Amino acid sequence: MSQLLEVSGVSVSFDGFKALNNLSFSIRNRELRAVIGPNGAGKTTFMDVVTGKTKPDEGRVLWGEPPISLLGKSESTIAMAGVGRKFQRPTVFEDQTVEANLMMALRKPRSPFAVLFFKPSAEDRDRVAEMAETIGLAQALTRKSGELSHGQKQWLEIGMLLAQDPQLLLVDEPAAGMTTAEREKTTDLLREAAKTRAVVVVEHDMEFVRRLGCKVTVLHEGSVLAEGSIDHVTKNENVIEVYLGR
Numbered sequence: 001m002s003q004l005l006e007v008s009g010v011s012v013s014f015d016g017f018k019a020l021n022n023l024s025f026s027i028r029n030r031e032l033r034a035v036i037g038p039n040g041a042g043k044t045t046f047m048d049v050v051t052g053k054t055k056p057d058e059g060r061v062l063w064g065e066p067p068i069s070l071l072g073k074s075e076s077t078i079a080m081a082g083v084g085r086k087f088q089r090p091t092v093f094e095d096q097t098v099e100a101n102l103m104m105a106l107r108k109p110r111s112p113f114a115v116l117f118f119k120p121s122a123e124d125r126d127r128v129a130e131m132a133e134t135i136g137l138a139q140a141l142t143r144k145s146g147e148l149s150h151g152q153k154q155w156l157e158i159g160m161l162l163a164q165d166p167q168l169l170l171v172d173e174p175a176a177g178m179t180t181a182e183r184e185k186t187t188d189l190l191r192e193a194a195k196t197r198a199v200v201v202v203e204h205d206m207e208f209v210r211r212l213g214c215k216v217t218v219l220h221e222g223s224v225l226a227e228g229s230i231d232h233v234t235k236n237e238n239v240i241e242v243y244l245g246r
């Protein structure tokens with residue numbers, strides 16, 4: 001099956017230091033993948049390259065079928081091509097309701113105030129209701145987002161990204177700061193999301209990654225150190241040495 005995203009031989013240097021070193025990574029449509037690695041392994045730089053924030057010194061980044069190169073494309077062009085990115089901290093509009101946040105994500109207005117002026121169609125409302133159900137916030141539609149728990153804000157932001165229907169969703173440490181129950185719900189949400197799109201989850205929390213139950217890519221010093229199931233990679237001697245520090 002053809003790849004949705006194919007990164008090959010990508011290197012990125014900062015002042016002569018190679019944050020990515022001949023990195024190759026590919027993912028198929030509707031694939032869920034965890035990317036792990038110690039601090040400084042290159043995880044953020046990898047996401048920055050895919051989303052167009054950082055231009056690589058060398059290598060290829062191909063997207064879609066037939067494949068087009070994402071190199072040289074702006075961040076907004078790449079986002080419109082179907083790459084969604086969730087940063088670690090939730091960035092919802094706190095003084096707006098859950099419903100308004102989801103509606104804004106759907107309509108992409110130029111300012112948060114614009115949502116007050118547009119008239120959502122029945123279809124928009126259905127889509128927002130469906131999204132609220134998916135993220136477990138159907139009972140909280142009229143609540144101000146600022147009143148939500150940290151976990152609920154993260155789900156809301158995932159919902160806002162899903163509302164835009166990206167073909168690939170990159171999620172940075174979704175479980176950070178969550179309770180065990182919230183973590184479990186987040187794995188379910190990401191697994192559900194990956195039924196209709198590709199999802200890449202960058203995580204530190206091994207138990208979370210184990211629960212995701214997907215293929216794992218371990219980065220180290222800007223390249224792939226190991227790839228496979230969580231059991232496979234955690235038995236890999238190189239991974240044990242550099243990642244688990246034993």
Ligand code: ADP
Pocket residue numbers: 014015018019037038039040041042043044045046
């Ligand atoms: P991770 O997300 O896995 O912790 P990063 O991609 O953030 O790793 O960083 C990889 C390496 O590149 C680190 O050593 C980091 O210090 C360095 N680095 C990242 N961004 C920059 C930058 N803008 N300028 C200089 N060095 C950077």
